[in-house]
Amino acid sequence: MEQSAEASNPPRVSSSASGTSTTEDASQPAAERRRQIEGLSWADGTTVEASVVSVGDAVKPPGDAISDRAAHDLPEGEQLLGVLSDARPVVLSKGLPYTVDETGKYSLYWADSKRDAATDDTSWSIHGDTVVATVRGVDGGSATTLMAYDDKDGIQEIKDFQKASDSNSESLVLDGGKVYWSEADAKSRRVVSIPLAGGSKKVEAENAGAVYRTDRGVAVLTQEDPQSEDTMNQIGGVQLLDGTELLHATEEFELGGFSGDPYSPRPIMNGGSTLSFNLDRGENSFNVAVLNFETKQAWLIEIPDGRIPFGQSTSGSYSFIAWSAEQMEELGSLGNEAVALDASTGELFAFSPENNFENIFGNDKALAWSTKTSSGSVSFASEILE
Numbered sequence: 001m002e003q004s005a006e007a008s009n010p011p012r013v014s015s016s017a018s019g020t021s022t023t024e025d026a027s028q029p030a031a032e033r034r035r036q037i038e039g040l041s042w043a044d045g046t047t048v049e050a051s052v053v054s055v056g057d058a059v060k061p062p063g064d065a066i067s068d069r070a071a072h073d074l075p076e077g078e079q080l081l082g083v084l085s086d087a088r089p090v091v092l093s094k095g096l097p098y099t100v101d102e103t104g105k106y107s108l109y110w111a112d113s114k115r116d117a118a119t120d121d122t123s124w125s126i127h128g129d130t131v132v133a134t135v136r137g138v139d140g141g142s143a144t145t146l147m148a149y150d151d152k153d154g155i156q157e158i159k160d161f162q163k164a165s166d167s168n169s170e171s172l173v174l175d176g177g178k179v180y181w182s183e184a185d186a187k188s189r190r191v192v193s194i195p196l197a198g199g200s201k202k203v204e205a206e207n208a209g210a211v212y213r214t215d216r217g218v219a220v221l222t223q224e225d226p227q228s229e230d231t232m233n234q235i236g237g238v239q240l241l242d243g244t245e246l247l248h249a250t251e252e253f254e255l256g257g258f259s260g261d262p263y264s265p266r267p268i269m270n271g272g273s274t275l276s277f278n279l280d281r282g283e284n285s286f287n288v289a290v291l292n293f294e295t296k297q298a299w300l301i302e303i304p305d306g307r308i309p310f311g312q313s314t315s316g317s318y319s320f321i322a323w324s325a326e327q328m329e330e331l332g333s334l335g336n337e338a339v340a341l342d343a344s345t346g347e348l349f350a351f352s353p354e355n356n357f358e359n360i361f362g363n364d365k366a367l368a369w370s371t372k373t374s375s376g377s378v379s380f381a382s383e384i385l386e
Helices: none
Strands: 012-015 021-024 034-042 047-054 072-074 079-083 089-093 096-100 106-108 122-127 130-135 145-150 154-158 173-175 178-184 189-195 202-206 208-214 217-222 237-240 245-249 274-282 285-292 297-302 311-315 318-324 334-342 347-351 356-363 366-372 378-384
Touching (some): 034 297, 047 285, 089 378, 173 208, 178 208, 202 208, 274 311, 274 318, 285 318, 297 334
Parallel strands (some): 047 297
Antiparallel strands (some): 021 034, 034 047, 034 245, 072 378, 079 089, 089 096, 122 130, 130 145, 145 154, 178 189, 189 202, 208 217, 217 237, 237 245, 274 285, 318 334, 334 347, 334 356, 356 366, 366 378
């Protein structure tokens, strides 16, 4: 329901195709627009009310020169995996992860004794400053090993990880010496954990469709039946493992995007206290909601009509959002426009490199991205957001 400051000023109602509606006070100036996200409330029961901003409101940071950034070429066969918290990009080269400095010099970010441990069937991801690999055995995965490495703790391994989980490393969370993941059977989903030092698997939360690392500990996305097509975009909220609720959702709330489609990701959160997700505003148009649990502030970022936000990364207080190219035949490709919202200040920054984005990775204030030219050549760069 829409709230209007004056009864004589008829309200304007906006509803989404997915069932989640937002309400806007049409009497307010554009710079002060606010909307309630129907069916969503903070832990204290107050409704989530968001400041509405357009990507056209974004400004380039002072002295920003991202369009002229000297990027490093990414040779064919190499892959940008992500970025460390100090803004060093991590590139997969010859089957192993390397960091790249400002001059383009590669340095192996892996234990020498594990140089030959990775195989062609290895899944890689970055969690803070830890590079994680799940290495599947030659027999198709029954002997999968999880390895986690950083400069501080060296290498840690969980042998026969496949016996505990069939999860890939992208869906894992590392916190307090444990690895957490979400797993499912025919009836439900749950979040489980196992110590990196070894031990038995433990069920941490039932009816949980995703797991997150936050400043306050590990949190889960509560979902009763996420495998049903009718309810897969409905959630119960977000809560810590001790049961402390961070966000509450009713049946009136649905995540946006296309049901069952990669354009409709689960809410994104990687450290910090900020979470983002898509909301469908109808006619193939979307908003991206960004919520700060600590300050109880929220923003709705209006994506240009007809574009789909699917190049997203939320880490620490920053949410980085890119969207599809303008040409419909390039719907599966990102354009060269993006914004970054700092949820601690509400500042919205614009980024427009010369070529289209290919991949985007955030790690708190560190950001890395790769771009692709029309001829297919790929380059990458990184920076610290200030």
